[in-house]
Amino acid sequence: MGDVKLAVLGGRGTGKSESIYNKHLCLEGKPLNLEIYDPCSQSQKAKGSLTSDLHWADGFVIVYDISNRPSFAFAKALIYRIREPPMTHCKRVMEPAVVLVGNKQDLCHMREVGWDEGQKLATDYRCQFCELSAAEQSLEIEVMFLRLIKDILMIFKHKEKRRPSGSKSMAKLINNVFGKRRKSV
Numbered sequence: 001m002g003d004v005k006l007a008v009l010g011g012r013g014t015g016k017s018e019s020i021y022n023k024h025l026c027l028e029g030k031p032l033n034l035e036i037y038d039p040c041s042q043s044q045k046a047k048g049s050l051t052s053d054l055h056w057a058d059g060f061v062i063v064y065d066i067s068n069r070p071s072f073a074f075a076k077a078l079i080y081r082i083r084e085p086p087m088t089h090c091k092r093v094m095e096p097a098v099v100l101v102g103n104k105q106d107l108c109h110m111r112e113v114g115w116d117e118g119q120k121l122a123t124d125y126r127c128q129f130c131e132l133s134a135a136e137q138s139l140e141i142e143v144m145f146l147r148l149i150k151d152i153l154m155i156f157k158h159k160e161k162r163r164p165s166g167s168k169s170m171a172k173l174i175n176n177v178f179g180k181r182r183k184s185v
């Protein structure tokens with residue numbers, strides 16, 4: 001299996017670094033080669049420069065902090081951006097897999113974003129959803145990553161399946177061309 005490329009996006013201080021670094025994940029006993037990119041933590045990267053990440057990533061983890069409403073608004077804007085790209089110049093065969101993560105569940109006494117709001121946003125935009133505490137629940141994070149990676153691997157398989165039919169039609173085309181030539185000689 002090739003590398004799986006994940007982009008982890010979200011507002012500052014939502015817990016992206018906490019959730020993703022030093023994760024060694026295995027699927028069916030085999031270690032996964034994960035390339036994880038966390039552009040928002042590296043710089044004050046604006047939504048406007050997300051386009052290259054959209055092409056690079058096989059899947060997205062979008063993190064917000066349940067005790068911080070602006071971080072939810074930012075997550076929403078990111079999802080709109082991922083799910084509604086200008087399709088004129090980049091036709092994707094299948095949508096990338098996305099999981100929306102409401103982090104800092106331990107701060108539910110300071111909750112500003114309801115569980116239902118997160119769930120609804122995820123459902124409306126065909127994303128998986130979970131709430132967790134990256135600082136505390138490393139098992140939940142693993143489960144979340146593995147769910148996302150399984151979705152991505154399904155997308156890879158679907159793309160592979162499309163290829164033989166593509167090469168079949170190419171073979172047909174070549175046959176037709178050479179067949180016709182042979183006839184005309």
Ligand SMILES: Nc1nc2c(ncn2[C@@H]2O[C@H](COP(=O)(O)OP(=O)(O)OP(=O)(O)O)[C@@H](O)[C@H]2O)c(=O)[nH]1
Nearest residue numbers: 011012013014015016017018040041104133134135
């Ligand atoms: N209470 C609580 N705090 C958390 C949780 N996850 C992360 N934090 C804290 O939130 C702060 C920010 O976490 P980071 O992982 O650095 O957040 P980030 O999204 O990478 O932030 P930037 O790199 O600035 O974009 C740190 O102090 C973490 O310890 C959590 O589940 N619960």
Ligand SMILES: [Mg+2]
Nearest residue numbers: 016017018041
């Ligand atoms: Mg960070």
